[in-house]
Every structure is written in structure tokens, then in C-alpha cells.
Amino acid sequence: MDVLRLFGIPESEIAETLRRAQAAGIALDDLEITTCLRRGEVEVVTRYEPPAQPVYDAFAALVRERHADTLFSDDGRSxxxxxxxxxxxxxxxxxxxxxxxxxxxxxxxxxxxxxxxxxxxxxxxxxxxxxxxxxxxxxxxxxxxxxxxxxxxxxxxxxxxxxxxxxxxxxxxxxxxxxxxxxxxxxxxxxxxxxxxxxxxxxxxxxxxxxxxxxxxxxxxxxxxxxxxxxxxxxxxxxx
Amino acid sequence: MDVLRLFGIPESEIAETLRRAQAAGIALDDLEITTCLRRGEVEVVTRYEPPAQPVYDAFAALVRERHADTLFSDDGRSxxxxxxxxxxxxxxxxxxxxxxxxxxxxxxxxxxxxxxxxxxxxxxxxxxxxxxxxxxxxxxxxxxxxxxxxxxxxxxxxxxxxxxxxxxxxxxxxxxxxxxxxxxxxxxxxxxxxxxxxxxxxxxxxxxxxxxxxxxxxxxxxxxxxxxxxxxxxxxxxxx
Incomplete structure (x- = not known):
């Protein structure tokens, strides 16, 4: 399970990022992504099987790129x-x-x-x-x-x-x-x-x-x- | 639903009070009593049908008598x-x-x-x-x-x-x-x-x-x- 935490963006922005990931050919079906709003932060929790690691990496890279300023944690830390x-x-x-x-x-x-x-x-x-x-x-x-x-x-x-x-x-x-x-x-x-x-x-x-x-x-x-x-x-x- | 709140007694004391109520002939079967420990307080939540009001009143009176010093709320207030x-x-x-x-x-x-x-x-x-x-x-x-x-x-x-x-x-x-x-x-x-x-x-x-x-x-x-x-x-x- 990997967790990305963002602060200062609406949840809908993450939905848009998911659409773009799909459009860019990232096989999101191999990932089980849950996004939730917690205490004003957006938490993107992803579960996946070991073979899907490259897919997750591509997805995480896209999030990092699109949300460089609002992504504050990619290692689980609060x-x-x-x-x-x-x-x-x-x-x-x-x-x-x-x-x-x-x-x-x-x-x-x-x-x-x-x-x-x-x-x-x-x-x-x-x-x-x-x-x-x-x-x-x-x-x-x-x-x-x-x-x-x-x-x-x-x-x-x-x-x-x-x-x-x-x-x-x-x-x-x-x-x-x-x-x-x-x-x-x-x-x-x-x-x-x-x-x-x-x-x-x-x-x-x-x-x-x-x-x-x-x-x-x-x-x-x-x-x-x-x-x-x-x-x-x-x-x-x-x-x- | 009625709530009695006590502070400063162990939950086991309430169990003892329930035993005494039973022994005193109070028909506890007519009451659905839940006791829980919340933030260090003992909360006694009782649900009952309207006809069981006298039973609840007798039970509450016993709690008031036995726990006069630790019962701090009988009206739902925190x-x-x-x-x-x-x-x-x-x-x-x-x-x-x-x-x-x-x-x-x-x-x-x-x-x-x-x-x-x-x-x-x-x-x-x-x-x-x-x-x-x-x-x-x-x-x-x-x-x-x-x-x-x-x-x-x-x-x-x-x-x-x-x-x-x-x-x-x-x-x-x-x-x-x-x-x-x-x-x-x-x-x-x-x-x-x-x-x-x-x-x-x-x-x-x-x-x-x-x-x-x-x-x-x-x-x-x-x-x-x-x-x-x-x-x-x-x-x-x-x-x-």
C-alpha cells in the first residue's frame, strides 16, 4: 500500500489526474486507488500486486509532476x-x-x-x-x-x-x-x-x-x- | 434513551449496582442497559419501552443513591x-x-x-x-x-x-x-x-x-x- 498526500487542491483535481493517467496509457486497472478527504488533506491510497509496481511508479510520477506544489508526502508521513x-x-x-x-x-x-x-x-x-x-x-x-x-x-x-x-x-x-x-x-x-x-x-x-x-x-x-x-x-x- | 454519566468509579462498580438492582426486585429485563467507558467516564445508556418507565426510575434512583458522588450527569449533558x-x-x-x-x-x-x-x-x-x-x-x-x-x-x-x-x-x-x-x-x-x-x-x-x-x-x-x-x-x- 502506498500513500500520497496532497494539501491545497480539490479532490476533483485528482479525478482529472486519473483521467489523464488513463489517457496516457497507464494501466490504472492494475491499481486499486482510493482517494479520500481527511482533515482537509487529499489522501491517495493505492494497493497493487507486486507485478504492477511499474504501473504505480508511472502513476506516482504523473501525480508528482502535476501536483508538485501540493504533494507533501509520498512516504506515508503526516x-x-x-x-x-x-x-x-x-x-x-x-x-x-x-x-x-x-x-x-x-x-x-x-x-x-x-x-x-x-x-x-x-x-x-x-x-x-x-x-x-x-x-x-x-x-x-x-x-x-x-x-x-x-x-x-x-x-x-x-x-x-x-x-x-x-x-x-x-x-x-x-x-x-x-x-x-x-x-x-x-x-x-x-x-x-x-x-x-x-x-x-x-x-x-x-x-x-x-x-x-x-x-x-x-x-x-x-x-x-x-x-x-x-x-x-x-x-x-x-x-x- | 436515558444516559447516566459517572466519573471516578471503575466499571465493575456499575456491574455490582446492576446485581443489587436485580436482588432488590427491579425488573432489569425490561431495560436494555449498555455501559461503556468513554474518555475515562462510565456511561450508562438505557433504552426501554414507555411502560417500563417506573422500572427505569427505580434503577436510576438506585444509581443516584449508590453513586451520589460520582454521578455527574443524568440529563445527557457532558x-x-x-x-x-x-x-x-x-x-x-x-x-x-x-x-x-x-x-x-x-x-x-x-x-x-x-x-x-x-x-x-x-x-x-x-x-x-x-x-x-x-x-x-x-x-x-x-x-x-x-x-x-x-x-x-x-x-x-x-x-x-x-x-x-x-x-x-x-x-x-x-x-x-x-x-x-x-x-x-x-x-x-x-x-x-x-x-x-x-x-x-x-x-x-x-x-x-x-x-x-x-x-x-x-x-x-x-x-x-x-x-x-x-x-x-x-x-x-x-x-x-
Whole structure:
């Protein structure tokens, strides 16, 4: 069984890739391919008999080519494991979070793997605006001018996490998980995520996530993990 | 379908209660009783036809009598919902966390319900000892003398959460989730949890939890929620 994991593409794109594979003469009938959407990631699981290895290799090569930027794992590793490995390997880096709408979920996921204490410094859950200011050092003027859910505040949260927890990498998250609190301009599901290296690279992303409160929180957490991975690999944001 | 939820008793105790019910002449054959262990809680789910209502009432009364201290829900509400309701209703109180081994899971669970921003001030994830000192204001001497996993540090974390996040109720957690980090004196699964009201009541509990890292983290989170519930109800710790 081989697993390809992609993030940031619709499942329909994989269907299109399967059509192209067929058109290119790859004998897909020799493969048992299952694609599923899990936590916002597309997982392509393929089972096949040993003689079909060349067929799988051709298929995997096509996926790699067509989805170079969104394919993040072809060895079964989850994004969580990749982030853990990237933080641990030289140059070893530490990480810290400052989360609003996710309420600690990103810190909880980062600390899930055994040995996380080697690279997780800690995190701030800054639900109240006063906490954003007092704990994460967000300039209250930013909140006043741009609102608590804004790119500026997400960036300030990432910087605050780095500063206050003395970490190399910071994650800042602010958004509207719902069901209440949305406006026309800033609807439920709007989240700003900022990941930054101390004095270095940064990725900021605005997402508009579908679903209920739990979905928005869970999806945001997954996006944040992917942004950390991209930052640590020096990739920049998707399509940027 | 009726649900009784208990916390802090072994499932075997419920089996004993069923035997006593039978012995007391309660026609258990008229009830379809399922007991299961979920996240450390015992859930007794009973299905029955309307005519069996008096039988169920007699059974539920026996459970209430025998398990007065551990029965926490007979109306289907989870401990999460109870904590949310208790914090919201007069006198309304706010809550904050300072977590080590649970890494944000308690904050994440407290912020799961819609409307949590009304009572959750925020939280601190203080994995590194330096973070415990710098963010939660734990006296470094406490860590030096008693170790990071100790009643004293758990109490200091609860107090620090109250202080730093300006909350009415604080939760402090420090423990060894494993798989590494355990010693003979402080094995994997040892966790200290402290919940406190500003200048008021407090419950400290030491637990020794079985299972792997994820189990220890999840169980600790559930115990913490139950301690918050007991604190808010003015109950004190179980058996204390």
C-alpha cells in the first residue's frame, strides 16, 4: 500500500489526474486507488500486486509532476511528523504559538508527538483582546484599527509568540470560528494565519473555511501545520 | 434513551449496582442497559419501552443513591456542557489555563462550545521550564526544590493563569505524558492538576494514569474538566 498526500487542491483535481493517467496509457486497472478527504488533506491510497509496481511508479510520477506544489508526502508521513522532523533536524529550531480561535489546538497538535518538549517552547491562547495585548504583546492600536481578526494582528501574534516564548518559529492565528461573531465583511470561517521565523521568512494566509465551529477550528489547525512545514522548507506560500 | 454519566468509579462498580438492582426486585429485563467507558467516564445508556418507565426510575434512583458522588450527569449533558453552563450562569466567572503536559488540550476543550469567548480568557502552554517562569510566573525555586512535576508547581500554574489572564478560575497542569521522562519516583502517567478560584476554593489532585502519551494527555484533560465542575459547584475533591 502506498500513500500520497496532497494539501491545497480539490479532490476533483485528482479525478482529472486519473483521467489523464488513463489517457496516457497507464494501466490504472492494475491499481486499486482510493482517494479520500481527511482533515482537509487529499489522501491517495493505492494497493497493487507486486507485478504492477511499474504501473504505480508511472502513476506516482504523473501525480508528482502535476501536483508538485501540493504533494507533501509520498512516504506515508503526516504533516505533523514532517514538522516534528524539520524542527528537530539541523538547524534545530524551537516553536511557539499564539492562538485565538483555535484555542490551543495548534499547541496541542504540536505537542502530540513523543519528544515534542525538545522543540515546543509553549504557547499562548489569547481569546480575550486584553490577553492578546498583555500576553502576546499585540499593539492595542492594531486591534483598534484593523480589528482582532486581521492580517496585522495575526502577524503580531506570531511575533509575540517568538518574543514571549523565546522561540525560533512563531505561529499566530486569529479568526471567527462561529457560530456567532461573523459580519458581512468578516464572516464566520474567516481566519488569518501567520507563521514566521525570528527575523526571517514569513507566510501569512487568509482562509475562508466552510463548516461549523469544530470544522473551522480543525481545518485552521491543519492549515497552520502546513504553513509551518512550508516555512521550514523555505517554500513560501502556495502559489506565491 | 436515558444516559447516566459517572466519573471516578471503575466499571465493575456499575456491574455490582446492576446485581443489587436485580436482588432488590427491579425488573432489569425490561431495560436494555449498555455501559461503556468513554474518555475515562462510565456511561450508562438505557433504552426501554414507555411502560417500563417506573422500572427505569427505580434503577436510576438506585444509581443516584449508590453513586451520589460520582454521578455527574443524568440529563445527557457532558461535563464540558456543565462547565460551560456553570461559568456562564450567575455569578458568571471567567477561566484561564496554564498547561504543561496537556499542551493546550484543556484550553482547546474549554473553547470548543459556541460562545466560549464569554468566559474563556485564554491560556498558557508552558512546556519549557523557562516558559513556566516567564509566562505563568512560577517561582523558579519551586521547580528547583520540588521539580516541574509537583503539587507546588501545579498550584503555581493555576494561580499564574488567574493572575496573568485576569481570570476568576485557573487550571494548572504539570505531568509526565511519556514515553520518555519518567523516573522511579515520578513515572510516566504521573500528573498534578490544580484548579483554583481567585482567593477562594482550590482542588489539587495527583493522578497516575495508564496508557500511552495520547491517553495520558486525553485523560488528564477530562479529569481537569471534572475538577473544574466540582470546584464551581463547591463540591471539593472526590472523597475529600
Amino acid at each position: 504533516v505533523d511528523e514532517q514538522v516534528a522532523d524539520l524542527l528537530r533536524r539541523a538547524p534545530a529550531r524551537t516553536i511557539a504559538t499564539a492562538e485565538s480561535c483555535t484555542g490551543g489546538l495548534v499547541a496541542a497538535r504540536l505537542t502530540e508527538p513523543a519528544g515534542a518538549s525538545a522543540y515546543v517552547r509553549g504557547g499562548l491562547v489569547v481569546y480575550a483582546n486584553e490577553a492578546k495585548v498583555a500576553l502576546a504583546g499585540v499593539d492595542p492600536a492594531l486591534i483598534e484599527v484593523h480589528g482582532a481578526v486581521s492580517e496585522q494582528v495575526a502577524r503580531a501574534l506570531a511575533d509575540g509568540a517568538i518574543e514571549r516564548l523565546d522561540a525560533d518559529v512563531g505561529v499566530g492565528i486569529t479568526g471567527i470560528a462561529g457560530p456567532a461573531g461573523g459580519t458581512e465583511e468578516k464572516p464566520v470561517g474567516l481566519v488569518w494565519i501567520s507563521v514566521a521565523e525570528r527575523g526571517g521568512a514569513r507566510i501569512d494566509r487568509r482562509v475562508n473555511l466552510p463548516g461549523g465551529r469544530a470544522d473551522v477550528r480543525d481545518r485552521t489547525t491543519t492549515v497552520a501545520l502546513h504553513l509551518v512545514r512550508r516555512l521550514l522548507l523555505g517554500l513560501g506560500d502556495l502559489g506565491s | 461535563v464540558d456542557e456543565q462547565v460551560a453552563d456553570l461559568l456562564r450562569r450567575a455569578p458568571a466567572r471567567t477561566i484561564a489555563t496554564a498547561e504543561s503536559c496537556t499542551g493546550g488540550l484543556v484550553a482547546a476543550r474549554l473553547t470548543e462550545p459556541a460562545g466560549a469567548s464569554a468566559y474563556v480568557r485564554g491560556g498558557l502552554v508552558v512546556y519549557a521550564n523557562e516558559a513556566k517562569v516567564a509566562l505563568a510566573g512560577v517561582d523558579p525555586a519551586l521547580i528547583e526544590v520540588h521539580g516541574a512535576v509537583s503539587e507546588q508547581v501545579a498550584r503555581a500554574l493555576a494561580d499564574g493563569a488567574i493572575e496573568r489572564l485576569d481570570a476568576d478560575v485557573g487550571v494548572g497542569i504539570t505531568g509526565i505524558a511519556g514515553p520518555a521522562g519518567g523516573t522511579e519516583e515520578k513515572p510516566v502517567g504521573l500528573v498534578w492538576i490544580s484548579v483554583a478560584e481567585r482567593g477562594g476554593a482550590r482542588i489539587d489532585r495527583r493522578v497516575n494514569l495508564p496508557g500511552g502519551r495520547a491517553d495520558v494527555r486525553d485523560r488528564t484533560t477530562t479529569v481537569a474538566l471534572h475538577l473544574v465542575r466540582r470546584l464551581l459547584l463547591g463540591l471539593g475533591d472526590l472523597g475529600s
